[in-house]
Amino acid sequence: MLKTSTTDVVPEKKVEANSDRKFKLTAKDKYYASIFVGPSLFLLGLFVFYPMFRTLYISLFLTNSFGNTTLFVGLDNYVKLISSPDFVASMWVTVVYVVGVTFFTIAMGLLLANLASQKLPGIAIFRTLYSVTMGVSVSVAAIFWLFIFNPSAGFFTLLTKMLHLPTVNWLTSPTNAMWAIIITTVWMHLGFVFLVFLGAIESVPTTLYEAADVEGVSSRYQFFHITLPMISPTLFFVSTITIIGSFKSFGLIDLITKGGPTNATNMLVYRIYNDAFFGGNYAKSSAEAIILAIIIAFFTYLQFKFLEKKVNY
Amino acid sequence: MANIDETAILKRIFSYFLLIFLAVVILAPFFIGIWTSFLPTADILKGNFFSTNVSLNNYFDAFTQTPILRYLGNTVVISIITMFAHLIFCSMSAYAFVFLDFKYKKVFFALFMVTMMLPSEAAIIPNFQTVKALGLLDHYSAMIVPSLTSAFGTFMLRQSFMQTPMELKEAADIEGLNHFQIYWNVVLPYNRISLITLGAYSFLGAWNQYLWPILVTFSNNSRVIQNGLKQLQSEETFNNWGMIQASAAIIVIPTIIVLFIGQHYFKSGMNEGAVK
Numbered sequence: 001m002l003k004t005s006t007t008d009v010v011p012e013k014k015v016e017a018n019s020d021r022k023f024k025l026t027a028k029d030k031y032y033a034s035i036f037v038g039p040s041l042f043l044l045g046l047f048v049f050y051p052m053f054r055t056l057y058i059s060l061f062l063t064n065s066f067g068n069t070t071l072f073v074g075l076d077n078y079v080k081l082i083s084s085p086d087f088v089a090s091m092w093v094t095v096v097y098v099v100g101v102t103f104f105t106i107a108m109g110l111l112l113a114n115l116a117s118q119k120l121p122g123i124a125i126f127r128t129l130y131s132v133t134m135g136v137s138v139s140v141a142a143i144f145w146l147f148i149f150n151p152s153a154g155f156f157t158l159l160t161k162m163l164h165l166p167t168v169n170w171l172t173s174p175t176n177a178m179w180a181i182i183i184t185t186v187w188m189h190l191g192f193v194f195l196v197f198l199g200a201i202e203s204v205p206t207t208l209y210e211a212a213d214v215e216g217v218s219s220r221y222q223f224f225h226i227t228l229p230m231i232s233p234t235l236f237f238v239s240t241i242t243i244i245g246s247f248k249s250f251g252l253i254d255l256i257t258k259g260g261p262t263n264a265t266n267m268l269v270y271r272i273y274n275d276a277f278f279g280g281n282y283a284k285s286s287a288e289a290i291i292l293a294i295i296i297a298f299f300t301y302l303q304f305k306f307l308e309k310k311v312n313y
Numbered sequence: 314m315a316n317i318d319e320t321a322i323l324k325r326i327f328s329y330f331l332l333i334f335l336a337v338v339i340l341a342p343f344f345i346g347i348w349t350s351f352l353p354t355a356d357i358l359k360g361n362f363f364s365t366n367v368s369l370n371n372y373f374d375a376f377t378q379t380p381i382l383r384y385l386g387n388t389v390v391i392s393i394i395t396m397f398a399h400l401i402f403c404s405m406s407a408y409a410f411v412f413l414d415f416k417y418k419k420v421f422f423a424l425f426m427v428t429m430m431l432p433s434e435a436a437i438i439p440n441f442q443t444v445k446a447l448g449l450l451d452h453y454s455a456m457i458v459p460s461l462t463s464a465f466g467t468f469m470l471r472q473s474f475m476q477t478p479m480e481l482k483e484a485a486d487i488e489g490l491n492h493f494q495i496y497w498n499v500v501l502p503y504n505r506i507s508l509i510t511l512g513a514y515s516f517l518g519a520w521n522q523y524l525w526p527i528l529v530t531f532s533n534n535s536r537v538i539q540n541g542l543k544q545l546q547s548e549e550t551f552n553n554w555g556m557i558q559a560s561a562a563i564i565v566i567p568t569i570i571v572l573f574i575g576q577h578y579f580k581s582g583m584n585e586g587a588v589k
Binding site (some may be wrong): 041050051067116123136142244255292293297 | 325328329331332335336339340342343345346349357358359360362402403405406408409410413414415416418421424425426428429430431432433434435436437438439440441442443458459460461462464467492493496520521523524527528538539540541542543546554557558560561564565568569571572573
């Protein structure tokens, strides 16, 4: 990946010393810096930093229906949230969803990548087919699966009728609705995760497997004792982005269950959206948004830390 | 010897069986969706899944009776503008972090990193108020302006720019090029692969936006395709499954074709993103 030119004859140290001498703070550099980094800094300030502080600020007040702050209440909004069974249930539902999605996405992704990394004739076709869901956006995934789950005309209903099995109410039972959302999410993410895992597995030195083959080690043992440890940085990367992505899940819920039935899939972001833009309770919604931000910041921070260290084993 | 061959063959058959089975499971939603898009809705509702009344009527209806083309057009314009904005603004800030020295550089860079940790979903209330105050509601710009730049894009390009050989920079200095010329004529061309990768990410990111557009668009003039399908579904067309499936197929088929053509490229870009 690194593009070191073949004409590179200058020793690295000398280059660094040179660049040190050149990179002196000059008035000109300052002028260039403000032009180069200014626009991005301004935009991030206006649309990321300001709103985050503003959200934090609102979450410490009561608000009227226009979203204006009225009365300072300190951490009251947070206390109310944590002691409200409704919110706790919502957090619980979110965690169940995140754990379910992360587990099944990784398990399926690893299974597919391991299968598709075999050297078999025609394997390229399967690699393409497995990565196909990468081209699927939220709304398309939701529509395909809504039809499959549809209670009257849906594919699963048809299937159970043909096989004379009892019909499953996918979207009207709380547990099944959660499964429906998890299945759809996993399906949608699978193509991407499969490709990332496949790339990682292919970069494991083949000599390791050859040595194991000579020793007569079973392929399952090879998977757990060579492949998994060798791709652990990728495993970590995929876990954190899947966790972060599923905490922020909104589109599929909005399209498939609308948080229902009886709040069984009413997850954090859906709650933030509903409380603010339908309930008009901006203070409550802001407190929820801050809780979301803390969770996401934590997992992103973990990811940065580990990427820095490039974990192995 | 023969015994070993036999187990090897059995193993291979089992592998293919598993590969095909999983491919069928993964592709089933596509097959079901695309197959039903050719069937009359009446047949679908009756559960007559193996109907022989196959036609393109649903596609014709989707194009003539719904604003799906308008939604697609809106989304293409918004995604392309967002992509170019990211390429310009992210590469400029990345250039500053790699090739310029200025006061508080470390602090500013830390700010960019912190930005990557904050979810945009948590900022929707003030951002909605900002966009409203700017009078951008229900315009393309409501979706473009807040995402003109990206901290992730800046970070990614910075990692790539740092690999630019110093000799190139020195040669440019000797030539007497200023920073704009070095940026445009040396650094951008040298890092074009990373720029293409970022472009693809940014385009897809904008294409897949769902929550923000739903807040700031109210009419078909600016509605994007992700929200458009919801709109179709919630309107009188709710039970017209044939047409809804046709709309989904219209949206997914172009991206699948692009994916098949660019598969190799996407894969390498993905790995680069994962490693960096």
